[in-house]
Amino acid sequence: MSILDLPGGGRRYLQVAQHLADQITQGTYKAGERLPPERELSQQLDVSRTTIREALLALEIMRFIEIRVGAGVFVLGEHLRDTDGGQLAVKGETGPYEVLEARRLIEGQSAYLAATRATEAQIEEMAAIVKRMEGAIHNVPAFDAADAEFHALIAAASGNSVIEAYAVHLWWMRNSALWSRWYDQTRNPENRRRTIDDHQRIFRALQNRRPEAARTAMQLHIDVLTDRLMELQLSPPDAKQI
Structure with a gap:
């Protein structure tokens, strides 16, 4: 079966989520059973x-399934499910992969432009933000605030108000339930240190006025986040993945 054969329109992961929800409701997959691997x-x-992966995250939010990292995905009992007349109760949320894809494009360009347009005051502020992040490895709220500030400052330094608006909106989309469902499971000091390393590379390219290097460093930073999404182990370790 292809996604093109599934009923309804909209985002593909929601079509897949609805299809799997229907199979669970119809008893194809029963409560307590493990779903097939990804x-x-x-x-x-x-x-x-x-x-x-995004469909499974949506189903977990609506309590159709429970994702046990490294063990598999298990069907929950009917009394736990959050439904609306047989339909998924939550619709329309953009999946994290699409957000990351758009960020790679928009923020890569904002870094490119910022390398040629950032003021010395903005460059100095970026350096201060990176130092704050270094001191907040074990203070997640402070780390997150500095992280957001760093990206917003680069977008502002691009000198393009449209790019800045898009970048800020894409960052705001991180507040979605789907994003939080996967991202929170990957949060640890090691990943925060990797973020700081990425930010230092971006900053050095901006400081040295190297637009191509700045864009590449930003895109590689987004790629690291994408890898974190794809490497989260949802299936048992012995299950083959593509």
Whole structure:
């Protein structure tokens, strides 16, 4: 079956989530059972692993399933499910992969422009923000605030108000339930240190007025986040993944 054969329109991961929810409701997958691994579901529905992953995250939010990292995805009892007349109760949320894809494009360009347009005062402020992040490895709220400030300052330094607005909006989309469901499971001091390393590379390219290097460093930083999304182990370690 292809995603093109599934009823309804809209985002593909929601179509897949509704299809799997219908199968659970119909008893194809019963309470307590483990769903097939991502690779198998991807082949069955002829969609990417990313789409399957986002669909599973949506189903977990609505309590159709429980994701036990490293053990698999298990069907929950009917009394726990959050539904609206048989339909998924939450619709319309943009999946994290699409947000990251857009950030790679928009923030890569904002870094490119900032390398040529940032004022010396903005460059100095970026350096101060990175230092604050270094001192907040174990203070998540302070780290997050500095992280957001760093990206917003680069967008402002691009000198393009449209790019800045898009960058700020994309950052705001991190507040979604889907984003939090996967991202919070990958949060640890090691990943925060990697973020600081990435920010230092971005900052050095901006400080040295190297636009191509700044864009590449920003895109690589976004790629690290994408890797974190894809590497979160949802299936058992012995299950083959594509």
